Amino acid sequence: MTGKWDVRAVLLDMDGTLIDTEPMYFDSLVTALHASGYHDDVEALCHSMVGLPGPDCEAMLQARYGESFPLAEINKASAIRRSEILAAGLPLKNGAVDLLDALRDAGCPMAIVTSSSRRSADSHLELAGIRERFDMILTRDDVTRGKPSPDLYLMAASRLGVNPQFCVAVEDSNHGVTSAHAAGAVTIMVPDMVPPTDESRARCVAVLDDLHAVRTMLHAQGGLRRR
Numbered sequence: 001m002t003g004k005w006d007v008r009a010v011l012l013d014m015d016g017t018l019i020d021t022e023p024m025y026f027d028s029l030v031t032a033l034h035a036s037g038y039h040d041d042v043e044a045l046c047h048s049m050v051g052l053p054g055p056d057c058e059a060m061l062q063a064r065y066g067e068s069f070p071l072a073e074i075n076k077a078s079a080i081r082r083s084e085i086l087a088a089g090l091p092l093k094n095g096a097v098d099l100l101d102a103l104r105d106a107g108c109p110m111a112i113v114t115s116s117s118r119r120s121a122d123s124h125l126e127l128a129g130i131r132e133r134f135d136m137i138l139t140r141d142d143v144t145r146g147k148p149s150p151d152l153y154l155m156a157a158s159r160l161g162v163n164p165q166f167c168v169a170v171e172d173s174n175h176g177v178t179s180a181h182a183a184g185a186v187t188i189m190v191p192d193m194v195p196p197t198d199e200s201r202a203r204c205v206a207v208l209d210d211l212h213a214v215r216t217m218l219h220a221q222g223g224l225r226r227r
Helices: 022-037 042-047 053-063 071-086 098-106 118-128 151-161 175-182 198-202 212-219
Strands: 010-014 110-114 167-171 186-189
Touching: 010 151, 022 042, 022 071, 042 053, 053 118, 053 167, 071 098, 098 110, 098 151, 098 212, 151 167, 175 186, 175 198, 186 198
Parallel strands: 010 110, 010 167, 167 186
Antiparallel strands: none
């Protein structure tokens, strides 16, 4: 893209983008799998799930380990481990508060667009102390096809009354980047646990180190003008 951007809304992924939850999901699932005797490079498998909805992750586990895979037991053990981690609270990603403050001060419409369930999204945003900042939260429960399908981003843009090409999407995962780009949004990636693929780099206007850098870029591109 050349010249200033016409930014009319900013769409934000949640896990791994605003809130530092991805290590929790990774740790809890790896721990549960190891405890049940699965040690065949489960770390790589769990890395490949970053950014995908829960049902898709479950399907990947069953495809790998077969019909006898104890999905219910693994989910229960993983949930127990997550609860232990959540007891310490949920930290925000570096620069999250500054970015949200800048968007609020500019009067820029924004929405959460997440692969999490509605229940998890509300809980995590509350634990992180930013739930009240968002009037619009789109989750996997709102669509038939979650990320990497573009459906969530298309729905968010539609509900905000903004053409997707005038939306900036901020994502941390390759699956999320695929979703936002396919919807036609101007896509920025701030990688979390998984580095960007060459395809993701090509789909993004920028791959940045943190949300401070996102705020700086939006300011430079005219996306934080007071409305």
